[in-house]
Amino acid sequence: MSKYLKSLTIALTASCLAAPVMAEKLGLGRAALPAEIAAWDWDINAKGDGLPVGSGDALDGEEIFAEKCAACHGDFAEGIDNWPKLAGGADTLDREDPLKTVGSYWPHLTTAYDYIKRSMPYGNAGTLSDDEVYAIVAYILYSNDLIEDDYVLSDENFMDFEMPNADGFIVDDRAEAEYAIWSGEPCMTDCKDSVEITMRALVLDVTPEFDTNSGATEASVSAAPEATPEPEAPAIDMELAAAGEKVFKKCKSCHQVGEKAKNRSGPVLNGVVGAAAGSVEGFKYSKALRDAAQDGLIWSEAELTAFLAKPKAYLKGTKMSFAGLRKEADQAAVIEYLKTFE
Amino acid sequence: MSTYDVKKPSRRAFLSGAAAVGAGVVTSSAARAQTADPLIVEPQEWAQSFGDGVDATPYGLPIEYEGDVIRRNVEWLTADTVSSINFTPIHALDGTITPQGCAFERHHSGAIDLKKRDYRLIINGFVDTPLVFTYEDLERFPRENHVYFCECAANTGMEWAGAQLNGAQFTHGMIHNMEYTGVPLRLLLQEAGYDTAGKWVFVEGADASSNGRSIPMEKALDDVLVAFKANGEALRKEHGYPVRLVVPGWEGNMWVKWIRRIEVTNEPVESREETSKYTDTLEDGTSRKWTWAMDAKSVVTSPSPQAPITHGKGPLVITGLAWSGNGAITRVDVSRDGGKTWETARLAKPGEKMALTRFYLDVDWDGSEMLLQSRAMDETGYVQPTKAQLREVRGLNSIYHNNCIQTWWVRENGEAENVEVS
Numbered sequence: 200m201s202k203y204l205k206s207l208t209i210a211l212t213a214s215c216l217a218a219p220v221m222a223e224k225l226g227l228g229r230a231a232l233p234a235e236i237a238a239w240d241w242d243i244n245a246k247g248d249g250l251p252v253g254s255g256d257a258l259d260g261e262e263i264f265a266e267k268c269a270a271c272h273g274d275f276a277e278g279i280d281n282w283p284k285l286a287g288g289a290d291t292l293d294r295e296d297p298l299k300t301v302g303s304y305w306p307h308l309t310t311a312y313d314y315i316k317r318s319m320p321y322g323n324a325g326t327l328s329d330d331e332v333y334a335i336v337a338y339i340l341y342s343n344d345l346i347e348d349d350y351v352l353s354d355e356n357f358m359d360f361e362m363p364n365a366d367g368f369i370v371d372d373r374a375e376a377e378y379a380i381w382s383g384e385p386c387m388t389d390c391k392d393s394v395e396i397t398m399r400a401l402v403l404d405v406t407p408e409f410d411t412n413s414g415a416t417e418a419s420v421s422a423a424p425e426a427t428p429e430p431e432a433p434a435i436d437m438e439l440a441a442a443g444e445k446v447f448k449k450c451k452s453c454h455q456v457g458e459k460a461k462n463r464s465g466p467v468l469n470g471v472v473g474a475a476a477g478s479v480e481g482f483k484y485s486k487a488l489r490d491a492a493q494d495g496l497i498w499s500e501a502e503l504t505a506f507l508a509k510p511k512a513y514l515k516g517t518k519m520s521f522a523g524l525r526k527e528a529d530q531a532a533v534i535e536y537l538k539t540f541e
Numbered sequence: 542m543s544t545y546d547v548k549k550p551s552r553r554a555f556l557s558g559a560a561a562v563g564a565g566v567v568t569s570s571a572a573r574a575q576t577a578d579p580l581i582v583e584p585q586e587w588a589q590s591f592g593d594g595v596d597a598t599p600y601g602l603p604i605e606y607e608g609d610v611i612r613r614n615v616e617w618l619t620a621d622t623v624s625s626i627n628f629t630p631i632h633a634l635d636g637t638i639t640p641q642g643c644a645f646e647r648h649h650s651g652a653i654d655l656k657k658r659d660y661r662l663i664i665n666g667f668v669d670t671p672l673v674f675t676y677e678d679l680e681r682f683p684r685e686n687h688v689y690f691c692e693c694a695a696n697t698g699m700e701w702a703g704a705q706l707n708g709a710q711f712t713h714g715m716i717h718n719m720e721y722t723g724v725p726l727r728l729l730l731q732e733a734g735y736d737t738a739g740k741w742v743f744v745e746g747a748d749a750s751s752n753g754r755s756i757p758m759e760k761a762l763d764d765v766l767v768a769f770k771a772n773g774e775a776l777r778k779e780h781g782y783p784v785r786l787v788v789p790g791w792e793g794n795m796w797v798k799w800i801r802r803i804e805v806t807n808e809p810v811e812s813r814e815e816t817s818k819y820t821d822t823l824e825d826g827t828s829r830k831w832t833w834a835m836d837a838k839s840v841v842t843s844p845s846p847q848a849p850i851t852h853g854k855g856p857l858v859i860t861g862l863a864w865s866g867n868g869a870i871t872r873v874d875v876s877r878d879g880g881k882t883w884e885t886a887r888l889a890k891p892g893e894k895m896a897l898t899r900f901y902l903d904v905d906w907d908g909s910e911m912l913l914q915s916r917a918m919d920e921t922g923y924v925q926p927t928k929a930q931l932r933e934v935r936g937l938n939s940i941y942h943n944n945c946i947q948t949w950w951v952r953e954n955g956e957a958e959n960v961e962v963s
Binding site: 224225227228229230231235236239240242243244245246248271280281282292293294295296297299301304305306307309310313314317318321322324325367368369370371372373376377378380381382383385386387388389390391393394395396397398399400401403405406407409448451452463 | 609613614615616617618619620621623624649650651663664665670671672673674675678681682703704705706707708710711731732733734743745749750751753801802804806808809810811812813816817820822824825826827828829830831832833836846847874878879880881882883912916918921922923924925926930934937938950958959960961962963
């Protein structure tokens with residue numbers, strides 16, 4: 200308490216200054232327990248400090264990658280659509296449109312471990328075991344033709360591995376390379392002989408459409424609640440559907456619903472409940488699903504529940520790299536939520 | 542790609558325009574009414590009965606007629622909105638403070654729902670006592686108020702290769718400027734008894750991406766804030782509620798949201814966000830790292846493609862924003878002829894360090910085409926470069942930290958387009 204009063208006095212006497220003055224500690228917060236620090240302190244620096252004991256090879260990694268990473272990054276780490284490409288691009292950094300991947304660009308292998316361990320898989324971060332991370336990192340190296348598939352990557356040899364672009368970085372040199380030449384009194388008149396337009400954004404036409412002049416006015420007028428639910432529509436448990444919306448967060452990185460929904464790494468799910476399997480136009484289904492569809496699979500609530508509980512057990516060969524919803528309540532909720540999209 | 546013949550405003554037009562403004566002469570475009578305006582001479586409903594009572598909206602939103610002043614996304618940029626960015630409608634705002642509700646968002650794994658009572662901040666690493674703070678603990682430290690801009694390193698990044706997106710919102714809208722209330726990080730580090738030999742702090746967020754970044758200790762002790770209010774109210778969810786880091790003048794990626802851990806270290810982590818991303822690849826294939834400060838930059842926000850001139854010739858307010866991560870803006874010049882001739886604009890207020898500065902150039906527009914540009918200077922003497930100057934040093938493969946001079950081609954009908962000029 201006396202500590203607090205003392206520093207408060209100092210702060211008050213210095214109150215004409217903008218910055219608070221604090222000569223001593225305030226005694227705020229509490230000591231962090233070792234278990235608490237261990238739970239969060241996972242970072243691994245470029246010197247390898249923090250690398251956990253463990254190992255894995257690309258063969259193991261391939262399996263884990265196919266299950267947990269390939270939906271976005273592709274089976275060969277080549278990247279699907281706009282998702283990050285992790286392999287390829289060797290010797291492209293000084294060419295037009297360089298391909299920056301773990302293999303071609305990343306200067307430290309530790310970065311891959313650090314990032315995958317803490318932040319991947321997308322939508323289920325921090326769930327990989329240390330050995331799984333070693334195996335995935337090994338698979339990414341293998342995909343970049345940097346190791347053989349039986350090379351066992353471990354905490355013991357990890358720091359021996361030199362990345363192809365390890366020497367490709369310099370510390371910010373703008374002060375010397377730029378500031379020196381872009382300073383001083385700028386030109387005000389007769390700065391150029393002629394000016395010509397050399398490129399136009401409208402020619403490219405990649406700008407999203409937008410309303411000016413209060414498009415919202417019309418929208419709010421036309422939003423008058425007129426539509427009454429059709430009597431024959433099956434009753435939806437809105438409370439359960441709301442709970443399902445939260446569960447659906449796990450699905451959202453691959454599946455879209457709603458008016459503007461598009462196929463992503465998973466198909467659009469509007470109207471899926473009760474629909475014939477494999478019937479979304481423009482989506483490339485796995486062979487397993489196409490076969491099931493041919494056999495007349497209908498996504499009844501019972502079938503969906505079974506699929507969602509253990510996708511890979513239910514449909515061997517499915518592209519859906521999702522471990523499954525273990526809780527029955529979650530399965531029911533997400534199906535109820537999906538029913539709200541026709 | 543083709544070239545176009547462009548008419549330039551003559552020197553004479555510029556001079557007579559300036560004289561007209563200066564002397565307050567009524568210009569030829571001044572309207573002369575023939576019939577009485579019904580909005581004036583006829584009684585209006587709003588002048589006779591009542592408007593909304595208090596509490597009609599306990600927390601107010603903009604009136605519906607401003608419904609187009611919203612953040613917008615460029616869908617093709619990213620694979621998923623959960624790891625994506627949108628853009629502040631800078632073309633429709635004035636002054637310098639960005640309202641939180643339309644300030645751009647950038648998430649790496651979505652805007653998480655984190656209650657104050659569930660919030661914890663750990664300070665560990667090279668400290669006497671690793672500490673845990675609750676939200677309430679943070680509120681008991683002496684706090685400060687500062688206005689700072691936050692600009693994504695990728696702002697204007699799509700424009701490296703050429704004019705791409707047609708609107709100031711899309712070319713320059715990865716920026717916002719707010720008044721932050723928070724605790725200097727220095728005080729929290731002192732509370733834990735940081736080792737003065739520690740060269741870095743590693744900061745990470747509570748969201749799934751964690752978005753870890755390494756910040757040199759010198760900066761951490763200087764002006765970094767652990768902030769919990771913006772523009773007087775709690776941070777919005779999408780800006781890191783309840784607590785985010787504010788790293789004045791430095792790239793937005795370092796402003797870690799939902800900050801949960803600060804570790805004093807000897808080495809930078811060299812995380813994904815500071816090696817594979819936010820680094821600048823030069824022509825020879827080598828890349829700059831640790832390019833933290835956002836260099837001086839400016840843009841005309843109106844007129845611009847989303848904010849065309851609708852009033853015809855005569856008095857015209859040309860306005861825009863300027864900022865520098867290396868100090869205060871001292872001057873902004875505006876060119877109406879694509880950079881041949883420059884006029885010094887009026888700053889609405891003297892520039893403040895690492896904050897947006899609003900500039901105005903009040904002109905008498907003669908209705909001819911303009912190639913509008915703005916050029917910022919900061920207190921270090923730095924002059925905002927052209928795209929050609931940037932490319933000369935960095936080549937074509939750079940993405941981040943593009944602070945080039947922007948050109949809007951304003952046509953006789955007042956419409957404007959994003960163009961690149963020689």
